[in-house]
Amino acid sequence: MLDLQDIKRLYFIGIGGIGMSAIARYFLQRGVEVHGYDRTSTELTRALEAEGMQVHYDEDVNKIPAGVDLVVYTPAVPTSHAEYQYFLTQGTPIKKRAEVLGIISRxxxxxxxxxxxxxxxxxxxxxxxxxxxxxxxxxxxxxxxxxxxxxxxxxxxxxxxxxxxxxxxxxxxxxxxxxxxxxxxxxxxxxxxxxxxxxxxxxxxxxxxxxxxxxxxxxxxxxxxxxxxxxxxxxxxxxxxxxxxxxxxxxxxxxxxxxxxxxxxxxxxxxxxxxxxxxxxxxxxxxxxxxxxxxxxxxxxxxAFRGVKRRFEIIHRDEEVAFFDDYAHHPTELNAAIGAARELFPAARITGVFQPHLYSRTRDFAEGFAEALDGLDEIYLLDIYPARELPIPGVSSEMLVKLMRNPNVHLITKAELLPALQKNKPEVLLTLGAGDIDTLVEPIGNWLKSLKPEKV
CATH class of the missing domain: 3.40.1190.10 (Mur-like, catalytic domain)
Structure with missing residues (x-):
């Protein structure tokens, strides 16, 4: 059985994942030297680096430090990943994030x-x-x-x-x-x-x-x-x-x-x-x-509870517009977020920006997504965020549009979104999805704040 007390140097494949980074922080606070790889630099990975972890963003085995005692990986990273294969050939102990969490909590x-x-x-x-x-x-x-x-x-x-x-x-x-x-x-x-x-x-x-x-x-x-x-x-x-x-x-x-x-x-x-x-x-x-x-x-x-980032998070609110960001990526979650906005703002026009997450989920729940999105007054629909998946023939955001009854739906790219919102200023805006839609939140929020000071 793995003895966590013996670990001096730890390596994470996919360190920027929300569950992975929590475990990385646990070990760092225990004095363990923490290294890791992730595909892209994010606000979270930059925070991990600022806390003292060593993170790189290239799939490059030459950047792996010597003497790693344990590798933690997320199933979101394929086992064909070069660094995973390197550790496999080296005989380094490799465990899933969930296994390590189970050992910690035992x-x-x-x-x-x-x-x-x-x-x-x-x-x-x-x-x-x-x-x-x-x-x-x-x-x-x-x-x-x-x-x-x-x-x-x-x-x-x-x-x-x-x-x-x-x-x-x-x-x-x-x-x-x-x-x-x-x-x-x-x-x-x-x-x-x-x-x-x-x-x-x-x-x-x-x-x-x-x-x-x-x-x-x-x-x-x-x-x-x-x-x-x-x-x-x-x-x-x-x-x-x-x-x-x-x-x-x-x-x-x-x-x-x-x-x-x-x-x-x-x-x-x-x-x-x-x-x-x-x-x-x-x-x-x-x-x-x-x-x-x-x-x-x-x-x-x-x-005193202030909520969770990206769970119906208030980004900006003044007398004319309210902007919320939510992680919703399943029809039930969309219905909950849209329903909450309706209860809070029963007379307002509600605009949503949705980025579907995973081709398989979009395929499996296409009718549910279409029905939930029809609950918005206006919807901007981004391309599917693939995450760990390859494209599935016939599965796209356009497929959802064909199932929707809402006439006010727009297929749009991330680059086109802000100009479109600036042209058709929303009353209540929801950004919805679990992919990289969160990268749009700050520019949208900055634009809204530039129009009018936030309500105190």
């Missing part, structure tokens, strides 16, 4: 947040609430939590919060004390093949990984997929044993009451918009209460 008490949607915000909020209410937990997150300005948080207690990723069955390396399953929509069918296999060999298998005496929190609509042999606590919005109800909007904020078999907490203010975020808060609060949080500390902690 000696700790673990809270694992799973689900095809909601896990990043929920794990970030859970870590924030625990730390706000007396549990100084460590956390490995799938996004940059604004309260920490990082995807990794070092704590001093025995508890760790981790985002449990279903991609490549990564979460089966975890053995949590407390786990939550937020959603189980079909996704990653390039890995699982079909929704039934995702359910059985993915989420149900994950539920069986919980330690004896541990707790499984299930979104209440998912309970029908589990039989009487699975012990769980259900949660949700207007449903489940632990629930949010009496949801309303007061002074521009969502407000709700929390109800459980043990207590009722009234008038909780949720800083993030959307009912999906209230559901995320419901299970995060329930876990914090399970670990001893007081009602008032929980209320204060919830109000």
């Amino acid at each position: 000696g700790m008490k673990t809270v694992a947040i799973a689900g095809t949607h909601g896990k990043t915000t929920t794990s970030s909020l859970t870590a924030h609430l625990l730390r706000s209410t007396g549990v100084d937990c460590t956390a490995f997150l799938g996004g940059i939590a604004r309260n920490f300005e990082s995807n990794y948080v070092l704590g001093s207690s025995e508890w760790v919060v981790v985002e449990a990723d279903e991609f490549d069955r990564s979460f089966l390396h975890l053995h949590p004390d407390i786990a939550s399953i937020m959603s189980m929509d079909a996704d990653h069918l390039d890995i699982y093949g079909d929704a039934e296999t995702l359910l059985n060999t993915g989420f149900k298998a994950f539920a069986k990984q919980i330690k004896p005496g541990g707790t499984l929190w299930l979104q209440h609509n998912l309970t029908t997929h589990f039989d009487a042999t699975t012990a769980y606590r259900s949660f949700g919005v207007e449903g489940g044993d632990y629930q949010a109800h009496n949801i309303r909007v007061e002074k521009g904020y969502f407000v709700f009451d929390y109800l459980s078999p043990e207590r009722e907490i009234k008038g909780l203010r949720m800083p993030l918009p959307g009912r999906h975020n209230i559901e995320n808060a419901t299970v995060a609060m329930s876990i914090a209460l399970q670990l001893g949080a007081s009602d008032e500390a929980l209320r204060d902690g919830l109000e």
Whole structure:
């Protein structure tokens, strides 16, 4: 078995990934020398370099340092990668990111947040609430939590919060004390093949990984997929044993009451918009209460939550325009983001910029994407971001346009987008997608800020 104490020099293939970089930060804080490769320089990789890691951007084995004790790689990088093959021939120990996270968490008490949607915000909020209410937990997150300005948080207690990723069955390396399953929509069918296999060999298998005496929190609509042999606590919005109800909007904020078999907490203010975020808060609060949080500390902690970068993140807002950026890359996530914008701005014209992510996902959920995007008043559609995939014949953004009923849809390149927005100034703008659409956020935000000072 790998002994993490023996590692002096570590190498990451794909160090700029959000999950990879969290683990890299963990080792760096433990005094390990960290090196890595990524395809492109990003804000995150530059931050890693500023923290003291050595990162290069060429697939070049000559840039690999001598004496690497362990290689960590992400399945998003093909095994044909020159550096992966180099380490293979050298006999250097190589492990997937998920395996290493499993080893790290093995000696700790673990809270694992799973689900095809909601896990990043929920794990970030859970870590924030625990730390706000007396549990100084460590956390490995799938996004940059604004309260920490990082995807990794070092704590001093025995508890760790981790985002449990279903991609490549990564979460089966975890053995949590407390786990939550937020959603189980079909996704990653390039890995699982079909929704039934995702359910059985993915989420149900994950539920069986919980330690004896541990707790499984299930979104209440998912309970029908589990039989009487699975012990769980259900949660949700207007449903489940632990629930949010009496949801309303007061002074521009969502407000709700929390109800459980043990207590009722009234008038909780949720800083993030959307009912999906209230559901995320419901299970995060329930876990914090399970670990001893007081009602008032929980209320204060919830109000202080600043969200996660690229999860309905407010980029700019003044009296005339509001601009939000969201990581949504599945029809369910698009519906949640667009629905949240509609609730906040019921009378406004809502414009969306969407970059589909992966050819296989676009093919598998084409009708769902088209239906979700039809919920916008105007849509600018970018080319598919391929990530780890090669093109699939017949699969393109134009395919989605043909399925849409919305007459106000424009196929556009990234270079053409800003001039188009400047010509047709939006009232509410959403940038949506998991590819490199985030590189457009800063120039759009700077343009909007140049028009009028931001609302204070």
